[in-house]
Amino acid sequence: MRIRSPRLRKAFRIASASLLVLASSLAASAQDAQEWSGRISVELRGFFLAPDDPGQPRALASLSLQPEWYREWRTQTILVVPFVRFDPSDRERTHGDIRELSWRMVHDVWELRAGIGKVFWGVTESQHLVDIINQTDFVENIDAEDKLGQPMVSVSLIRRWGHLDLFMLPGFRERTFAGEKGRLRFPLRVARELTQYASSGKLHVDGAVRWSHVLGGWDIGVSHFRGTGREPQLLVGTTNQGEPVLVPRYVVINQTGLDIQTTASGWLWKLELMSRTGQGDRFGQGHRFNALTGGFEYTFANVRGSGADVGVLAEYLFDDRGRLATTPFEDDIFVGTRLELNDVQTTRLLAGAVVDRRTGATFVTLEGSRRLGNRWTLNLETRLFVGLQPDDYLFGFRNDDHLQLELSWFF
Secondary structure (H helix, E strand, O other): OOOOOHHHHHHHHHHHHHHHHHHHHHHHOOOOEEEEEEEEEEEEEEEOOOOOOOOOOOEEEEEEEEEEEEEEEOOEEEEEEEEEEEOOOOOOOOEEEEEEEEEEEEOOOEEEEEEEEOOOOOOOOOOOOOOOOOOEOOOOOOOOOOEOOEEEEEEEEEEOOEEEEEEEEEOOOOOOOOOOOOOOOOOOOEOHHHOEEOOOHHHOEEEEEEEEEEEOOEEEEEEEEEEEOOOOEEEEEEOOOOOEEEEEEEOEEEEEEEEEEEEEOOEEEEEEEEEEEOOOOOOOOOOEEEEEEEEEEEEEOOHHHOOOEEEEEEEEEEEOOHHHOOOOOOEEEEEEEEEEOOOOOOOEEEEEEEEEOOOOOEEEEEEEEEEEOOOEEEEEEEEEEEOOOOOOOOHHHOOOOEEEEEEEEEO
16 A cells, blocks of 8 residues: 555654664663553544635544554663544645653662653643643644654752752754645644744754642742743745745743642632743744733532532633734633543533633634443534634634534554
8 A cells, every 4th residue: 555645654664763763662661660651543523614615625534643652671661652543635644643652760869851741730721821841732632732753861959948850851852733635724824844043943952941839738839940831933925936834933041931830729829920931922022921810610520419510610821922922822811620520431521611701702622531331531612713804823723613513542
């Protein structure tokens, strides 16, 4: 069989190489403690409205594979997690990635990790301002929860005064975007082939440090990152054929972040603060900007003796760049509810809405999941874009209200 698509060939090579690594490791170390797992998922996404571009479909179907191999011996571990998605409608969404390919050594007062890994920072629900180590896999989902693997070497020092994590990050990962026939996407195609850098680009070695500690009932984290910003400026340009496109441009930034979380009698209070230099607004203007997200979650436990927990969430999102921010959340309120049935099927539901305080534009989201037997899980997701204005960052998604179903088999 001949695979014609370059992206499909690349994804297939990544999957084949990763599976070969897993198979070789399994054969060479059968005597060690190890685990083999993973999932295969079928995703169906249907749109309620016709697109602006007649070349875009009303429905999408794709298949993803994410195997995982974990090996542990003495004080060392190896984790390998490749990922591949095949989407016949959007060649940009047909892609492969190494989410994890890392070695870790653990001792009483320090940890060392090297390879390709994922690191998460943050506590709030509606967005994660301080989370910056990994690049967003935007073609997977616009909620910024899916991340590309990041080459790194990290050292963690464990002391009485807290944990100190030091990161060296060689190799930059560009953000992924939907292709010309993909949905969701901006009004113009993002031409990744024309990507610009304000520095040495992918060769730039980034660095980060984070201190975290638990003080009484408070979880506190303070971080600083210097390197190529994960969020690109999207500049209007043209290809050699005269096609109008958006050109990603990456700049070197400095970002200092603070995340705090505390619990008290059913209340969970959360705050993330971030200050960044080097990026500016949508037009690259400005030297420093500041942003915050903060709020609470209150949980009603075992409602009426049913065993179910119901959480009520509220957060405020602010960015001092105002309407020129490179994010849709510059002066917004998030409200939502979380339902945990605590049943055998692990049924969960999260519903929420982010409302712009100035225009009333609303981004509605609904996420649910339920296990079907021992090996199957059904996930439901709905995104609605209500009342978007022409100057809204998400205006290009105004016709992309959709319902998504994903059926996953775990092995």
